[in-house]
Amino acid sequence: MIAVPKGFDFTVAAAGFKYAQRNDLTVLRSDTPCVWAAMLTRNLFQAAPVLVVKEMLAADRPVRAVVVNAGQANACTGEQGLEDCRNTLSMTARTLHLAPEELLPASTGVIGDRIKMDLWEQALAKLDAGLGEASALDAARAIMTTDKYPKMAWRSLELSGKEIRILGMAKGAGMICPNMATMLGFIICDAGVDQNWWRQAVAVAVEHSFNRITVDGDTSTNDCVFALANSRAGMVEEKKELTLLAKALAEVCAELAGLIVQDAEGGTKIIHVRVSGAKSVRQAELAARAVGHSPLVKTAMYGQDPNWGRIVAALGRSGADFDPNQVSVALAGQTIFHLGAPVAMDWDNLLAAALCRQEVHMDISLGGGQGKYTLLASDFTEEYIRINAKYRT
Amino acid sequence: MIAVPKGFDFTVAAAGFKYAQRNDLTVLRSDTPCVWAAMLTRNLFQAAPVLVVKEMLAADRPVRAVVVNAGQANACTGEQGLEDCRNTLSMTARTLHLAPEELLPASTGVIGDRIKMDLWEQALAKLDAGLGEASALDAARAIMTTDKYPKMAWRSLELSGKEIRILGMAKGAGMICPNMATMLGFIICDAGVDQNWWRQAVAVAVEHSFNRITVDGDTSTNDCVFALANSRAGMVEEKKELTLLAKALAEVCAELAGLIVQDAEGGTKIIHVRVSGAKSVRQAELAARAVGHSPLVKTAMYGQDPNWGRIVAALGRSGADFDPNQVSVALAGQTIFHLGAPVAMDWDNLLAAALCRQEVHMDISLGGGQGKYTLLASDFTEEYIRINAKYRT
Structure with missing residues (x-):
């Protein structure tokens, strides 16, 4: 009711x-x-x-x-x-x-x-x-x-x-x-x-x-x-x-x-970008927004691709201040990047089932403080482009 | 040679x-x-x-x-x-x-x-x-x-x-x-x-x-x-x-x-985002980047849509400091938005030929200073999504 x-x-x-x-x-x-x-x-x-x-x-x-x-x-x-x-x-x-x-x-x-x-x-x-x-x-x-x-x-x-x-x-x-x-x-x-x-x-x-x-x-x-x-x-x-x-x-x-x-335009995913270990909430927000706004991260999630390289590249250009060697990233609960280096596993297969799901959890630790921020982001799809390029014609 | x-x-x-x-x-x-x-x-x-x-x-x-x-x-x-x-x-x-x-x-x-x-x-x-x-x-x-x-x-x-x-x-x-x-x-x-x-x-x-x-x-x-x-x-x-x-x-x-x-991935356009009249070069850059990075502006250009609303919305959230009533925007040399208000013309038809071209010029005046910045941006297309969502599979 x-x-x-x-x-x-x-x-x-x-x-x-x-x-x-x-x-x-x-x-x-x-x-x-x-x-x-x-x-x-x-x-x-x-x-x-x-x-x-x-x-x-x-x-x-x-x-x-x-x-x-x-x-x-x-x-x-x-x-x-x-x-x-x-x-x-x-x-x-x-x-x-x-x-x-x-x-x-x-x-x-x-x-x-x-x-x-x-x-x-x-x-x-x-x-x-x-x-x-x-x-x-x-x-x-x-x-x-x-x-x-x-x-x-x-x-x-x-x-x-x-x-x-x-x-x-x-x-x-x-x-x-x-x-x-x-x-x-x-x-x-x-x-x-x-x-x-x-x-x-x-x-x-x-x-x-x-x-x-x-x-x-x-x-x-x-x-x-x-x-x-x-x-x-x-x-x-x-x-x-x-x-x-x-x-x-x-x-x-x-x-x-x-x-x-x-309900995001053309969206297929809800990406939970959770950043912790930042020097401040603002720093955590900068990092989370760089990842959540990155077209390359958003297309990777649409493609169900555990592409940690795109996530860390977005973090690195976010403007947040951190030591790259302290950064860890978990996707769907699995740590795929640990203290600045990738974890060598067959993630394509190990994460295939999890990345098919609508909700994707991305946990990012910058390893250097108490600042936390969670951003919900959609993915980017051909349908998003279609809606936004064609709707007025 | x-x-x-x-x-x-x-x-x-x-x-x-x-x-x-x-x-x-x-x-x-x-x-x-x-x-x-x-x-x-x-x-x-x-x-x-x-x-x-x-x-x-x-x-x-x-x-x-x-x-x-x-x-x-x-x-x-x-x-x-x-x-x-x-x-x-x-x-x-x-x-x-x-x-x-x-x-x-x-x-x-x-x-x-x-x-x-x-x-x-x-x-x-x-x-x-x-x-x-x-x-x-x-x-x-x-x-x-x-x-x-x-x-x-x-x-x-x-x-x-x-x-x-x-x-x-x-x-x-x-x-x-x-x-x-x-x-x-x-x-x-x-x-x-x-x-x-x-x-x-x-x-x-x-x-x-x-x-x-x-x-x-x-x-x-x-x-x-x-x-x-x-x-x-x-x-x-x-x-x-x-x-x-x-x-x-x-x-x-x-x-x-x-x-x-x-040569941008999937790109069909080269968008010249020229900002002038900003309080500083940094302010002009903020405005230009908000427009050049905006998925909605990029899809509008792909769709050959003279959508000034998306351009000014991106300017308004750019973080640049300006008076909205002093802002003017020209697309392909035509002023479609003048001093904070749209110029009422049939832009869909008047700009159709210009927006079919590969090079699109977007001139934005914030009306309040000497700061200038030009950014070259590509558009966003279904092909961009396809390349970046699918290439590892």
Whole structure:
């Protein structure tokens, strides 16, 4: 059973923004004001809805709902894009009987495309008619662009006799999707929590999940994760309980992040690049990203090739500071490279079965410190090239 | 006519290291001692021959020849690899009637493979028999691994009545080749020049050529460029003449670098990513590399898609510091993005002819400074994936 947090409902409508005969306008709504957090793309080019959310963060008022359109990114659309975004919030807020500033906007689609305002306006009647009628799954499907499947994760936990639920949904089939869409993530929760604590917990959870996945190393202009907590299940304030809640939140984010990598464009693998023994977390991250982004490592994994040479070559150029003679690499649990030298075994045969699997574990020790970092990466396939070279023709 | 510098000759032999029925052992030799420079890979994992050349740089004695084997990289081979490299130098020096320390070694092939010492020893008789019999083209062919064609460039210039010749050759079909080989470059020149001046000129030429190309962003463990000048055509010492010589050297390097990108694994395009208006050269480089390495930009160019959204998204995440509202992008000479906003035109049709061409020019202005950088990049194709996923199976 999907654990839908108390006091939240969902509404979807088919506006016809880009996709025929499917829902593409989505509202996640709480019946009470929410404590909220928003993690936004670090791309210098930020979409209009991202800029509006930044203003909302500065104003720091409680929110009640999230509204998402799939089809146009409303990125690189200038002043007009900001005005469009604000107009969609006014229109939609009226339909939802909310104030515009209680509504968080998110858009996904092709960069440079403006929102089709006339279609949005026409869809309001449908939104109104279906208010609260949709399921969480309907919402998770309506935010998709080229995703192959809806992505949801949830936890329910009992804290001092209260049942607390967290539900997350996400879209994305790459850090940038075929149509330059985005990674969007929405988390709703019915716990009552302090706003500052919630924002900190969300920042930590996102840093360890959505920020540690890569399909192609490209970051979208629209990426965002919103997390709303409406307190309908009661307050959570004890330190021990907050720790449990933060853990559940982190698990939901990690599960969604994994689902995005699994749905990577043309991807066949989920590569867990785990780096340890680095001089700092940042150094471990540099090493993990060099490996996880390397086209040669990604094609080797697709080819089910235990090619340690490509892994160590990527480490060596990563910018991380380490002694090559202290480096060890294990693939699928087998140490194939030990203290700077290959382990002479018939790995082609010994690892053949393990490398056929979808999940591949790559453990890299730099041998010189406490810094650790884990990155989830997809592989690179002919299908990735096909999708990204041909989709606009 | 290939301008072969005076006093240099070439020898090749088929040792059978990896490739059947072709030459794979190459000597470039001068009949007099040379002033020399060596630019080596910055990868922390450095192949045995690279480590030996570092020792030779420290010892700083004149050299007479370069010996190259294609087939085994002799990288990540530990102490044994260093001993193997030194033994090949002793054996080969004896055959060439030189001292081992007059011989610069370079290897290319699969990382982790040791040099087949028995085959090398057997090939010495062939080397001896063919001493000086090969052409420069024979040498350029014998250093290839999976290159589709030999890569050479040359200049001849008259300085104070003396004819000075520079000849370069290179191998490489990616920063790392399908077999984890390398980019190797060899430059020979018959000018007499000061060693320090030569090293500085080579460093500048390499920085602006071989260090500004990318196929997949991966840097090999064996990359190196050696440049030898034997003074057989007379001394070059006047400032004006040195400037002309440095220019010719830079042109030879740039031409070879372009040939490597043109031969990129599976590549169909040569993308000239020119960034200007950055706050510094380093900032311009960050921006250029983000665009030139972006799988989404590379697949768009393969798909002949004027997708400015992917270019600006890559710029925005590059780490370069700029104002998005000052950014302009021109593709094939047409400004498709101006001061932070797209230029509304039917670029799909207007740019169709230009994007069919092999050479694509991408001019990016960040609008905020004097920093400039040009990177040559290849595109990403299904064939790249095929080569790199399947070659070991």
